[in-house]
Amino acid sequence: MPVIIGLLVIILIVVASCVRIVPQAHSYVVERLGGFQATWNVGIHFMVPFIDKVAKRVLLKEQVVDFAPQPVITKDNVTMKIDTVVFFQITDPKLFAYGVERPLIAIENLTATTLRNIIGDLELDQTLTSREIINTKMRVSLDVATDPWGIKVNRVELKNIIPPAAIQDAMEKQMKAERERREAILRAEGEKTSQILVAEGKKQSAILEAEAEKAAAILHAEAVKEATIREAEGQAEATLTVQKANADGIRFLNDSSPSTAVLQIKSLEAFQKAADGKATKIIIPSEIQGIAGLAKSITEVISDKQ
Secondary structure: OHHHHHHHHHHHHHHHHOEEEEOOOEEEEEEEOOEEEEEEOOEEEEOOOOOEEEEEEEEOOOEEEEOOOEEEEOOOOOEEEEEEEEEEEEOOHHHHHHOOOOHHHHHHHHHHHHHHHHHOOOOHHHHHHOHHHHHHHHHHHHHHHHHHHOEEEEEEEEEEEEOOHHHHHHHHHHHHHHHHHHHHHHHHHHHHHHHHHHHHHHHHHHHHHHHHHHHHHHHHHHHHHHHHHHHHHHHHHHHHHHHHHHHHHHHHHHHHOOOHHHHHHHHHHHHHHHHOOOOOOOOOOOOHHHHHHHHHHHHHHHHHHO
16 A cells, blocks of 8 residues: 555656746747757646656846956057947747857857957047947847847947046046136127127117207207297287387377377477487487477378378
C-alpha cells in the first residue's frame, strides 16, 4: 500500500511538472531533446516529461537600457563622451534565443560603434545642435542590425553630451558674452523707447500749449471785437441821441419864435461852452448885434425849409 501511494505521488508530481502557464507579456521557447520545439504564448501548455523543457523565458515588454558614456571623436578632432538610452522590444522569441549570445552586450557594442560612425561625420557645433538627427540615424541603423536577433529598436536618445573641460569653459564664456550682448541690446532699446516716449510727451505738451494759446488769442480777439462793436454801437447811439436833441432844440426854437435878445444870449452861451477849459482864442465881432442878426438869419432859413 505505501508503494502504491508513493507511485501515485510521483505520478502527480510528474504530471504537475508537465503543466506550464505562460503569464501575460511573456513567451517560452521550448526544446525537445535539445532541439527547438515551439514557442508558447500566454495560456496553459503541456509538455512531454523528460523530453521537453523550457529553454528560455522571454519578456515581451518594451525594455530600456542606459549605456555608459562612450568616448567619440568629432570631425574637427574634438573628443567628447556621449551616453545613450535605447528603447527596444523583443518581437521574435526564437530569434532572440538563438540569434546572438548575450543580446544586451551586443546591442551596447553596436550602439557604441554606430555612434562613433555618425559623430565622426559631424563637427562639434553640429553634434551639439543635431540631437534629433543623430537619434534618428542611430535608431534606423540599430533596428536594421538587430532585426536578425528578433529585436526591434523603437527609440534611441542621446542622454548627455559631455565635451572636454576646455571646450566647456569656452562655451560658457561664449554664452556669457552672448547674454551680455543681449542685455546691452535690451538696455539700448529700453533707453531708445524711453527717449521716444519723452519726446512724444514733449511734443504733445507743446501741441496742447500751442492750442491753448491759440484758443486764448481767439477768445481775446473775440472779446476785443465785441468791445469794439459795443463801443461803436454806444458812440453811434450817443451821436444819434445828440443829433436828435439838437434837432429837438432847433425845432423848439423855431416853434417858440425866440426874440433877438434870446438868440444873442444863446450865442454867448455857445461861445462860453466852446471856450470852457480850453486854451482857445475866440474872436467876438465888435458889434454883438451882428451875431444876433446871424442867429435870426439862421432861424429864418430853418423856417423857410419847414
